[in-house]
Amino acid sequence: MVIVVLTALAFDFTNGFHDTANAMATSIATKALSPKAAVTLCAVLNLVGAFLSVEVALTVTTAVIRIQNPDGSLRPELLADGGFNILLILLAGLAGAIIWNILTWLWGLPSSSSHALFGGLVGATIAGLGFDQVKWLGEGAHLDGVIGKVVLPALASPFIALVVSAIGTKLVFWVTREVATRYRETGFRWGQIGTASLMSLSHGTNDAQKTMGMVTLALLACGEWTDLHSIPLWVKVACALAIAAGTYIGGWRIIRTMGHGLVSVSSPQGMVAEASSAAVILTSSQLGFALSTTHVATGSILGTGIGIGAKVRWEVAVRMVVAWLTTLPLAGLVGAALYGIGRLIGGPPGAAAVFLVMAAAAGYMYWHSRKDKISHENVADIDWDDDEDDEPWPVAAAAGPDDDLAEDEAALVAVGALGRDPREAD
Amino acid sequence: MEQLLAALDASWRVLLVGTLLGAGLPVLFSLGVKSVAWGVGGEAEQHLRGVVPKPHLAGRLLAYLIFTLVVLIVLAGIGFIAAHGLGWTISFDAAGLKFSHK
Numbered sequence: 316m317v318i319v320v321l322t323a324l325a326f327d328f329t330n331g332f333h334d335t336a337n338a339m340a341t342s343i344a345t346k347a348l349s350p351k352a353a354v355t356l357c358a359v360l361n362l363v364g365a366f367l368s369v370e371v372a373l374t375v376t377t378a379v380i381r382i383q384n385p386d387g388s389l390r391p392e393l394l395a396d397g398g399f400n401i402l403l404i405l406l407a408g409l410a411g412a413i414i415w416n417i418l419t420w421l422w423g424l425p426s427s428s429s430h431a432l433f434g435g436l437v438g439a440t441i442a443g444l445g446f447d448q449v450k451w452l453g454e455g456a457h458l459d460g461v462i463g464k465v466v467l468p469a470l471a472s473p474f475i476a477l478v479v480s481a482i483g484t485k486l487v488f489w490v491t492r493e494v495a496t497r498y499r500e501t502g503f504r505w506g507q508i509g510t511a512s513l514m515s516l517s518h519g520t521n522d523a524q525k526t527m528g529m530v531t532l533a534l535l536a537c538g539e540w541t542d543l544h545s546i547p548l549w550v551k552v553a554c555a556l557a558i559a560a561g562t563y564i565g566g567w568r569i570i571r572t573m574g575h576g577l578v579s580v581s582s583p584q585g586m587v588a589e590a591s592s593a594a595v596i597l598t599s600s601q602l603g604f605a606l607s608t609t610h611v612a613t614g615s616i617l618g619t620g621i622g623i624g625a626k627v628r629w630e631v632a633v634r635m636v637v638a639w640l641t642t643l644p645l646a647g648l649v650g651a652a653l654y655g656i657g658r659l660i661g662g663p664p665g666a667a668a669v670f671l672v673m674a675a676a677a678g679y680m681y682w683h684s685r686k687d688k689i690s691h692e693n694v695a696d697i698d699w700d701d702d703e704d705d706e707p708w709p710v711a712a713a714a715g716p717d718d719d720l721a722e723d724e725a726a727l728v729a730v731g732a733l734g735r736d737p738r739e740a741d
Numbered sequence: 742m743e744q745l746l747a748a749l750d751a752s753w754r755v756l757l758v759g760t761l762l763g764a765g766l767p768v769l770f771s772l773g774v775k776s777v778a779w780g781v782g783g784e785a786e787q788h789l790r791g792v793v794p795k796p797h798l799a800g801r802l803l804a805y806l807i808f809t810l811v812v813l814i815v816l817a818g819i820g821f822i823a824a825h826g827l828g829w830t831i832s833f834d835a836a837g838l839k840f841s842h843k
Contacts, residue, residue, distance in 0.1 A: 594763030
């Protein structure tokens with residue numbers, strides 16, 4: 316129980332640092348904000364956002380798995396063993412999501428934290444309850460299930476964002492064509508700060524909620540909490556703090572990829588990217604077609620490049636898309652494997668084992684990352700092209716959507732080599 | 742199949758509203774930047790050597806107006822997020838804004 320809560324908070328933390336880039340990458344890249352100021356602003360707004368969302372997020376799992384009734388309560392037949400199986404599924408799902416989040420961070424790839432969470436849960440559910448307990452497809456025209464809530468939005472979001480921001484960029488540059496470049500840059504930096512703040516706030520309201528829902532679900536499973544219409548205050552505070560802390564630490568690797576890797580953004584482009592991301596995300600969540608912040612932000616940044624015909628590093632974009640496609644199945648695989656381990660050992664020691672495996676994996680990847688540290692000190696200064704010139708990127712992106720773990724390990728090695736390039740360039 | 746159609750249906754709506762707000766707001770902002778440049782004159786505008794553009798008061802006033810509008814729209818956006826988080830839904834229809842509590 317305590318382990319599940321800790322793991323959920325750890326997931327919230329990785330969610331925070333994974334997604335700082337979505338809101339702040341372009342502001343940092345154009346130096347509208349210093350890296351430290353950007354993450355501080357983003358963290359504060361995430362904290363505020365998390366508290367703003369009092370909407371009960373208990374039904375977080377219902378989109379993809381069948382362990383809850385429509386009103387959010389857990390299905391009674393699953394609670395027969397004191398809720399231990401449910402707890403183990405939640406734990407393995409969260410741990411799988413965390414491992415995938417840290418792995419993609421190590422590669423500097425933005426991938427959707429909610430997809431990782433859904434993937435982990437789906438995997439753990441298949442392992443624990445069987446294939447048919449996963450809700451694959453929604454019924455009728457109501458978007459639901461793995462296909463309706465995860466796959467289709469993921470396919471649509473980058474394109475929508477791309478079109479919006481391409482149109483925006485084209486118009487903005489046309490309007491300001493007679494304004495001196497330097498003056499234009501300064502002016503748009505203010506706009507960037509505003510739109511980036513909007514993104515951070517909406518991220519806090521959306522994503523912190525998911526963890527709050529998971530923690531409360533765990534409390535429900537073991538009977539520590541019975542109210543289906545509210546969330547314990549300490550859960551709210553803990554989740555808000557975890558996501559803000561994660562944001563403040565800053566996923567500098569991902570920020571670098573988003574800010575420099577795809578398109579070298581100028582501040583008008585940055586502002587358009589943030590504005591179109593915020594608009595698309597807010598509109599979509601209002602329409603019940605929730606799109607992943609990560610996918611939208613990436614699409615927007617690509618769009619700003621296309622809008623003015625700037626150089627887009629498509630090889631980076633392709634690698635990201637591969638990461639998106641593999642997020643769900645691979646986080647699922649990790650979730651399932653962890654569930655297996657927990658089940659094999661059984662009881663509280665099993666849960667402890669899952670936690671230890673996750674901690675060990677996280678620790679190893681963190682240690683690995685120290686070899687080529689990217690921090691707030693160098694994030695805005697490393698020129699992406701420096702390390703690209705003499706050493707073309709390894710084509711890790713060749714792996715398809717249905718690649719198995721062995722291929723993925725090969726990709727890890729290949730992309731790991733890429734991660735070391737900046738240091739060599741120094 | 743129905744799921745696919747539902748997703749397509751949602752997509753074009755998001756695209757439409759997203760374009761209006763997501764591209765519209767920066768364009769409005771850029772009009773502000775453009776008028777402030779016109780208002781300030783001098784080195785803010787691209788100009789030929791020796792022909793320094795004159796400052797225009799109207800440009801600055803127009804810029805302030807536009808920036809105020811942008812700030813208001815952004816504040817409305819924040820209000821929207823906050824209202825949504827507090828369990829309100831806001832929908833647009835012919836009569837204008839409609840607030841309803843869940």
